[in-house]
Structure formats: C-alpha cells, structure tokens
Amino acid sequence: MTDEPRGARDAAPSERGGSTVLQVSGLSVDFVGRAQVTQAVRSVSVAVERGEILALVGESGSGKSVTAMAVMRLLPPTARVSGSIRLGEIELTACSAPEIRSIRGSRIGMVFQDPMRALNPVFTVGWQVAETIRLHQPGLSHAERMDKVVDVLERAGIPEPRRRLEQYPHELSGGLRQRVMIAMAVANEPELVIADEATTALDVTVQAEILELFRELRDRTGMAIVVITHNMGVVADVADRVVVMRAGEVVEQAPVEKLFGRPEHAYTQELLSSVPRLSRPAVGVAEPVRGDDRETVLDVRDLAVDFGPRGRRVRAVDGVSLRIAAGQVVGLVGESGSGKSTVGRAALGLYAPGAGTISVLGQDLARLSRRELQRLRRNCALVLQDPGSSLDPRMTIRQSIAEPMAINGVGRRSSRERRVAEVLDMVRLGAGFAGRYPHELSGGQLQRASIARALVLEPRLLVADEPTSALDVSVQASVLEVFLDLQREIGFACLFITHDLAVVSMLASEVIIMSQGRVVEAGAPGSVLFDPREEYTRRLVAAAPVPDPVEQRRRRHERIASLRP
C-alpha cells in the first residue's frame, strides 16, 4: 500500500505537465454516529484542470466543505470515505499519514474562512509563513527562508512585506490577514489551492481585492484553484467552471457562462432566481416617500455613541441623523465597523448616546425614566442576525413569542396562545411549531420565529439588524418575502440594517450609507445605488459582485479602471 504512492510520486514530475490536477471520482463520505450514519457526500465526481478556477457552490449542508476536507484528508475520524481522489498520479485516499502531511501545504494549499482564527495570535506573521516553508523545504538557511517569505507576501499583494514580518495578526486588517493566509497557502507553489469560503467574512470591497488576487495568482503560476462558496456573485466573478452541489450530490457542472445563462437543473435555476439582485426599483414603489404627511416614528439627530473606558473612549458613531415615518423602510448600509448596528441599538435606547437626541414616537429617550423607557419599548422590536442565538434555547417557540406579551402584561394565557398561533401563521410557520425548541428548527424557521416575536405586539418601530445575512440564499428570499408582506400589512416603520446592497434595493424607500461612524450618503435607492455622488458609495457599489458572469466581467474592468489613477 505504501509502495504504490511512492512509486507514483517518482512518476509525478513528468505528469505535472498533464492538464488534470485533481480528479475526484465516486467520492462518498459518511459520518458514523452512535445512533445513525449520515451521508454527507454521495458519489461526487469532479475534475480540476491546471490553471482553472473551479467554484464549488451549494447551500449549507450541501457537502461542499466536506468534499474539500476529504481532499485534504482533514475529516474527523468518524468519517468513512470511499471512492478515489487523485492528485496528479497520487491516490490521496491511499496515502499514509506522513505522506499526506508532505502533500498538504506543499502540493495542496488551503485558505480558510476566518483568518483571525486560522492564524495563531501569538506568533508573528513572518514566523507563520516561514513555518510552512520550513516544513516542506527544510534545507534552506534562515536568510534564504526569510527572503522567500518576503517574496511570497509580496506576491500575495501585501504592501511593505519586510515590515510585516515582525507584525502580529491583530495588527493587520481583515483583508491583510486573509492575504497572509493566502501567502501561506501558496508559499510552496502548490499545484492546487482550496479556498473554503475565503471571502465570506470580508467586506465587499476587500472581497473584490482578494478575488482579484486569486485570478492574478492563477494567471501567473497556472495553479488550479477550488473556490468553495455560497455566494453566486463570487462565482460569477471568479470562476471558470461551476459545480453545484445539494444534499451531498452534484446536481450540475458547467462552464460559468453556461451555468448562469442556461441553467439546466431545476435546483440551479431556483438558486439563481433567489439571489437578490441590485435592481432599480420600479417606479411608484420607489418614489422617495419623504413621509412629511405621515407621523415620524424615529427621529435621530446628530447622534454620537462612544465606547470604551473613560480616557480611552472611541467614537463609534458620529453625527448621524435619520428620520423614519410610519410605514417607511429605511435601509442602513455599511461595511463592518461602520457603526450601523450601533445606530440601530441606540435607536431603541440600548446604548446611551454621547451626543445628539433620539426620539421614538415623539418622545425624547434621554428624558424618559427607566420605567417610561420600558413602556415605550412596548412599541418597538428588534430582529437580529444570528438565528442560533436570537431565541432562548431553553424556551419553546411559544414561550419566546409570548414573552413580549408577558413582559408588558398583555392578555391572559389563552388569548396569548391564540395570538402566538396567529403570528406563527403570519410568518408562514404554522401553529404546529409552538411547542418546539429552537434547536429543532432550521435557520430560516428560527428567523421567522424571531420575526413573529417581533411582531406579536404590532410594533410601531422595528429595527432589523442583518436579519437574513446568516441564511442561505433560497431561504433568505422566502424570509424577505414574508418580511415585506408583513411590513406592508402592519405598516410599521423599519430601520433595516444590512451590508447587502441588493437586499436594500429590494425593500427600502430610502438608503443611508455609513462608513467609519458617519453618514456618507443618503437618499432614494434609485439615486444612491445607481448614481452615487460620493466616492465611497461608488466604490462600494462597484465592489459588490453581481450574479452574472458577463455583467460582472464588465463591472470588474470598470472597477479596476476606476481604481487606476
């Protein structure tokens, strides 16, 4: 068993010129639990050519990451793998542990989603990149190795690589950290790089740069790159060929233009149609409802919020003003750290403002006693991003949804139960979910339950903070639809916080763009998103990838051209 791969490796250099880098055939992965066996991947066959960027697309639970982990042989011991995975001439499934270690990092590189967790915080960047080189090229002297590190960091597009050697991960921005991860992955010039959701945790402008780096590296070295993602925009931007997976199976493989242009499988079609697109709002809906004739529900003026201990205060939000009328949805857009969530929470009085005023339904929050503030909040609701932690795991859905009524002493037991059943129907879950616990629900169902809880007292003001960002696209589409219907029906004022421009264009009548705690631009979505006045907004809009390879290519060239002075 050990003889075969070793012999095969000797033969490998001559084969490296061959065009297929990775050949996965009939791969199945089962996870053997105490009680049952879960099939995570079912007879998947995929080939990756030299110089190709292959996108492995699917929603959560589709088996895309498990497939990649199987290639790296990084699955937990409970996994049972069958089928064949060939890297060049080497059968990876037959390799011994030392053999696979010598392949990982030298012939296959891997980039993970979260660069903060994948980098070790106690070592310098230089040391960590050097380590991968030391592991696979032990003969080099320290100076040679450091030269190589500088060279690799430079190739990964990191400015001032010499200075970075002595820096620690926390001193770098998210984008730079991900570039360091990529530098580590390509340090030994692998023939294959696997990027598992490598841009998911990044802001769109940074994402665009990282994707650009992938293309550059491919063009320069001819390496094959497997990009695992759930984001169709990323696929359209970077991929040559796409493999769509669902429930452990490959449902469709096609070149990118064909897949987006003429998707064959029904699931692919559904997936593509549920991706929110940046669309110019239809006339009529879009007319900026300034709402002067309607009651002002939320009025924020010159808001500033500070965090941190006295003496070292950091201003997270500075000089933000916004106004929402009854029935109006205002979209608050920004990248991470822009202060958008802080504004949302301050609007409900959860953070005390450092300066400025917030009034809800005409009442200045700063002037209210704690009692009065709690009473005012009866008219407010909050929906947050993480479906896993927005409902108390020890309460049934019924208890969670009834909680606002219990807090405010509304109704009796029987009337509360009736109301819970009613709102569960409104969010299209059905009263049958009332007795279940959160862990028995999927992400989309949990988010609907959160919306149901928010609406149970018919609030006048709803703050929705990235309510669909953690959901799969098809689920996101249905949750947004429910949300929009209810908004129209109940007519609450809504501050919708998101980083997704496409989602905002779907539902807001006014958009506010925030960056670094300040409002950059505000106005009707038709003008802000399609005819931005500010440089920052222009860059933000240009960086968001659209799920259409042809259109995306055009946008990319435009963006790159605009960045060149």
Next chain:
Amino acid sequence: MSAATDSVYRRFLRHRLGVAGLVVIVLLFGFCFLGPVVYHTNQVQTNILAANLAPGVQGHPLGTTDVGFDELGRLMVGGRSSLEIGLAAGLLATAIGTIWGSVAGYAGGWLDSVLMRIVDTGIAIPALFLLLVAGTIVRPTVGVLIVIIGVVSWLVPARLVRAESLTLANREYVLTMKALGGGSARAIGRHIVPNAIGTVVVNATFQVADAILLVAYVSFLGLGVPFPGTDWGGMLSNGISYTYDGYWWMIVPPGVAIILVVFAFNVIGDALRDAFELRLGSR
C-alpha cells in the same frame, strides 16, 4: 418546560455510571434514615464494658467504638448528620453563588467589580480557617454547620456562574428581550439562570460532595457535631487514635462511606452535565 426536563431525565438515565451513583446515594440515605428503624442501638449512653469489641463479637456486626457504641448504628447516626449538612450546605452555597454570580455578570460595570472583589477576598481566606474560627465562637450544631459551610463555600459557584452569565448577557435573545421592554429581573430569572442551569446543577453536586468532605475535615479537627452526636468525619477522627491498636473497624467503615458518597455525587454531576446538553442526542 416539561418536555425539556423530561428529556434531561431520559438522558440522565442513559448514563450508566450516573445511575449507579444515584442508586448508591439512595441506598446510603435509606441506610442512614431508615436503618435505625430496623436496627436499634443505643447511641446516647456509653458502655465501657463493651468498648473496642471486634466485629461479630457479642452481636455487634461491625464491632463497637472506644466508648462502647455499636459501630453499625453509629455509622447510621453519623451518616445522617453528614448527609444533612452536606446536602443543605451544598445547596445553600449553590443558591447564594448563583444569585451573586448571575447578578454580577449581567450587571457588569462597577457592580460587577464590587461583587467580584468581595468574592476574590473571600477566596483568599482559607475556608478551613474560617470554619475553625467560627467553630470556636459558636457551639457547632447541625444547623450551625450548615450555615457556616454554606457561607464559606459559595465563592466558587459565584465565579462559575458569573463567567457563564457574562456571555449569556450578551446573547441576542437577552438583547431582544431588553428591546421589547423587559427588565433586569426577567433577564436574570428567565434567561440567564435557566441557561446556566447545567453549570449550576452540575456544580451543586460537586458542592454537596465538597461540603460532606468539609464536615469531615472540621470534625476530624475536633470541631464537628458535639458528642454524643457524630458524623462520618468525627468517627474517622475518633478511630485514628486507635490505628496502632489494629481497631480497623473504627476507621474503614466511615472512610468507605465518605468515599462512596463523594464519588457518587461526583458521577451524578458528570451525568447531569451530559444530560443538560439540550442539543446532544435529543431526537
């Protein structure tokens, strides 16, 4: 709630060692509290004529003590105080610690600092020292020992619960509840303590085991339940004087009893920890 408690119960029963621990505890309780009903002995008047008898002699299955008490009967009486003190003091410590820690973790800021500095100070003073000082000031009875042990041992659970409460306080469901107008009492009572319940209950079992040991230490040092009452630690202390005379029956039975009860509470704690993981193994 009933569905959740139900499944905790079912998952506990699946844990074999935990069930064994529970059986041991039930048997020990039966032995100590029901035993004297069927096995009558005189545990008040000393009898020098029957002192230091070996097991089996004159109808004493486990022999007699240095003042002529029947060892088996004494084991029951002593166990009663050990179990009473251990259980009550353990629960008292857990209750104080849970409230203290959850308030500190939820409130944060200066209140958290003040509350936790008090805990830090308390932990810096050895519990045994406090117990001995208290034992010389007041005459120790079962009730007094419960209060004293409870009051010196709530510090560790307070720290544990505070750490838990610190993360739970930032959970989105707590934030959402606040945005809906809920107050601190609801946040702590409805969300934080119930979600920390796994930690609390598991720690409570360890706390009971620790309290039983603590009673044993204190009695061993001669400040336990006063004569003619006793507890397992006191019996052990008494027996130690006769080690060189070969009177093993005065040492082994209470020693074994202490080990058994502490071990049993510990495995119950482990089993409960697994059972409280709501996401594990349900469905």
